[in-house]
Amino acid sequence: MTHEHAIEADGLVKQFGDTLAVDDVSFAVPRGSVLGLLGPNGAGKTTTVRMMTTLTKPTRGTARVAGHDILTEPAAVRRAMGLTGQSATVDELLTGRENIWLIGSLYGLDRRTIDRVGGELLERFSLSDAADRVVKTYSGGMRRRLDLAVSLVATPPVLFLDEPTTGLDPRSRVELWDVLRDLVDDGTTLLLTTQYLEEADQLADDIVVIDRGTVIAHGTPLQLKDASGKAALVVTVSRPDDLPAAVERVREAGLEVHVEESARRITAPAEGLSDITRIAALFDGSGIEIDDLGLQRPSLDDVFLNLTGHRAEEAEPAAGPDGSGADPSAGPAAGHTTEDEEVRA
Amino acid sequence: MSHTPYGALERPEIRHTSLWHQSVTIFRRNLIHIKRMPEMLLDVTIQPVMFVLLFAYVFGGAIAVAAPAGYREWLLGGIMGQTIAFASFIVAVGLTADIDKGVVDRFRSLPINPAAILVGRSMSSLTHSFIGIIVMSLTGLVVGWRIRGSALDALAAYGLLLLWGFAMIWIGILVGSAMRSVEAVNGVMFTTMFPLTFLSNAFAPSERMGTVLRAIAEWNPISALVQAVRELWGNTGPAPADAHLPMQHPVLFTVLWTVAITAVVAPLSLKVFRNRTMQ
Numbered sequence: 001m002t003h004e005h006a007i008e009a010d011g012l013v014k015q016f017g018d019t020l021a022v023d024d025v026s027f028a029v030p031r032g033s034v035l036g037l038l039g040p041n042g043a044g045k046t047t048t049v050r051m052m053t054t055l056t057k058p059t060r061g062t063a064r065v066a067g068h069d070i071l072t073e074p075a076a077v078r079r080a081m082g083l084t085g086q087s088a089t090v091d092e093l094l095t096g097r098e099n100i101w102l103i104g105s106l107y108g109l110d111r112r113t114i115d116r117v118g119g120e121l122l123e124r125f126s127l128s129d130a131a132d133r134v135v136k137t138y139s140g141g142m143r144r145r146l147d148l149a150v151s152l153v154a155t156p157p158v159l160f161l162d163e164p165t166t167g168l169d170p171r172s173r174v175e176l177w178d179v180l181r182d183l184v185d186d187g188t189t190l191l192l193t194t195q196y197l198e199e200a201d202q203l204a205d206d207i208v209v210i211d212r213g214t215v216i217a218h219g220t221p222l223q224l225k226d227a228s229g230k231a232a233l234v235v236t237v238s239r240p241d242d243l244p245a246a247v248e249r250v251r252e253a254g255l256e257v258h259v260e261e262s263a264r265r266i267t268a269p270a271e272g273l274s275d276i277t278r279i280a281a282l283f284d285g286s287g288i289e290i291d292d293l294g295l296q297r298p299s300l301d302d303v304f305l306n307l308t309g310h311r312a313e314e315a316e317p318a319a320g321p322d323g324s325g326a327d328p329s330a331g332p333a334a335g336h337t338t339e340d341e342e343v344r345a
Numbered sequence: 346m347s348h349t350p351y352g353a354l355e356r357p358e359i360r361h362t363s364l365w366h367q368s369v370t371i372f373r374r375n376l377i378h379i380k381r382m383p384e385m386l387l388d389v390t391i392q393p394v395m396f397v398l399l400f401a402y403v404f405g406g407a408i409a410v411a412a413p414a415g416y417r418e419w420l421l422g423g424i425m426g427q428t429i430a431f432a433s434f435i436v437a438v439g440l441t442a443d444i445d446k447g448v449v450d451r452f453r454s455l456p457i458n459p460a461a462i463l464v465g466r467s468m469s470s471l472t473h474s475f476i477g478i479i480v481m482s483l484t485g486l487v488v489g490w491r492i493r494g495s496a497l498d499a500l501a502a503y504g505l506l507l508l509w510g511f512a513m514i515w516i517g518i519l520v521g522s523a524m525r526s527v528e529a530v531n532g533v534m535f536t537t538m539f540p541l542t543f544l545s546n547a548f549a550p551s552e553r554m555g556t557v558l559r560a561i562a563e564w565n566p567i568s569a570l571v572q573a574v575r576e577l578w579g580n581t582g583p584a585p586a587d588a589h590l591p592m593q594h595p596v597l598f599t600v601l602w603t604v605a606i607t608a609v610v611a612p613l614s615l616k617v618f619r620n621r622t623m624q
Contacts, residue, residue, distance in 0.1 A: 016624075057623065078456040078457075082454075083454040085447050085450060085451060087447055089448055089451045091374065093381045103455065105366075106367055106452065106455045107359055107455060108359050108362040108456070109358070109360070113358070
């Protein structure tokens with residue numbers, strides 16, 4: 001396989017009756033990189049993955065996985081990829097080891113290979129002690145890890161993960177991220193769907209944002225953040241009394257300021273790091289004590305809000321037409337408020 | 346999480362496997378389910394045994410039959426027919442559960458023939474039903490049922506039960522693919538299969554039913570099967586001269602019914618299965 005791109009989606013369209021679930025989605029994932037497919041519930045993420053993994057046929061368009069066309073060479077696609085679905089589809093009545101045997105045997109691996117690779121995977125995913133226990137007794141995090149281990153038994157060069165950490169507690173989530181980073185270090189190409197902006201930010205080299213079936217943005221996390229708005233310079237003074245003087249100085253530097261008195265904080269648009277040194281110089285020897293001075297980039301959550309008019313994790317109809325329907329308590333950290341709930345499309 | 350280098354992307358060889366190998370793998374997985382949840386077998390063990398006892402001892406005295414050894418022996422063929430008819434139920438429940446939990450999707454994402462999912466499911470369901478047939482035979486021997494025909498005829502009767510089981514698989518795939526949950530399967534199957542098996546000669550002779558009811562019962566495919574195994578086991582004489590055609594040639598009609606059910610339901614069930622799983 002000399003293809004530069006491990007995954008290419010080419011104008012994928014999927015229509016269910018009158019609804020256009022996916023409308024002309026195209027992107028390419030270079031080998032050995034991670035693409036985050038980001039979007040709210042019902043945006044078309046799972047349908048896109050189901051088309052690319054040959055589970056459902058696109059109405060129009062096609063995709064290539066490891067150089068194989070999903071329409072003309074579905075068998076070759078299935079040999080080259082692994083899929084971990086939205087709900088952990090490990091077999092509850094089988095033990096961890098039997099789950100690996102089941103999938104390994106269906107991949108056509110011989111018993112010795114399954115035992116060897118399976119043993120390594122169980123060890124690697126910290127499941128050795130539980131390997132001979134029935135999966136029903138596993139925790140949510142263990143199931144997800146086993147699900148991933150099962151997908152890796154044939155060492156597929158391309159891996160599709162549909163919301164791999166939905167329903168996991170924060171600790172299990174961070175653990176799973178570590179596992180995924182290892183896989184990418186080993187050369188695996190990853191496509192993961194997520195509604196967690198933090199997850200995409202942490203793992204993805206590239207992000208495709210889809211909403212209502214169409215791609216609304218595409219780029220690196222940094223590019224998306226830059227495109228979404230300017231970074232902000234934030235100055236926090238130590239004494240409330242100093243605030244007016246501080247505001248005056250920042251204004252003199254030609255910047256438009258926004259003041260939050262209760263937080264003793266001044267915010268001003270900034271171009272980049274050079275602004276920090278410029279502002280720092282203003283306060284040098286002024287007698288104004290500063291607690292903090294820094295550059296704040298917009299979060300991916302801001303990016304999403306900016307692109308779609310609603311936050312990433314609310315069901316579309318719940319959002320007001322201008323996004324004002326958002327829960328007032330849902331600050332930029334909204335990504336954490338629902339993370340322990342099982343959310344399904 | 347340990348950071349052992351992961352075979353540095355040395356990919357194990359993926360061999361091409363046959364449909365048979367794939368089906369046997371899924372069959373073995375389904376057998377492990379039965380091993381871990383033996384209560385799954387209650388439907389083909391305790392339940393038919395209860396039917397045998399209930400009918401043999403509670404209703405038996407009130408139902409007169411023209412059989413050499415009385416109602417209990419005559420009843421066994423009926424219970425066997427009902428047990429194998431319920432093979433469709435077993436296929437449907439297993440398939441719906443696998444579709445619902447995403448297991449079918451996972452299998453379909455692998456380099457296998459999707460038919461293996463259905464073949465493996467059918468193999469385990471027939472095994473499941475045949476465990477019931479064996480338990481029924483043993484229970485029968487205890488309550489006085491005997492095989493009075495030749496060994497070859499007796500084997501032919503078991504062969505017909507197996508053949509019937511194959512036809513039932515298609516109904517199971519159809520119902521299992523069409524229903525959205527195991528509860529729905531239970532509802533549909535109980536409300537159709539129970540009346541269907543009772544509207545036959547399985548528990549009471551059709552000869553003394555009213556004209557219309559008798560016609561329905563004797564043209565009920567299950568009645569042909571039940572009459573056939575009874576005759577082959579020597580548990581009943583030939584049907585009376587005024588009985589409807591299927592009762593006169595029960596073996597032939599059992600084969601015809603299974604062919605007809607398969608010819609009609611198989612293409613339909615595969616279509617519904619494909620539509621359901623390709624969504």
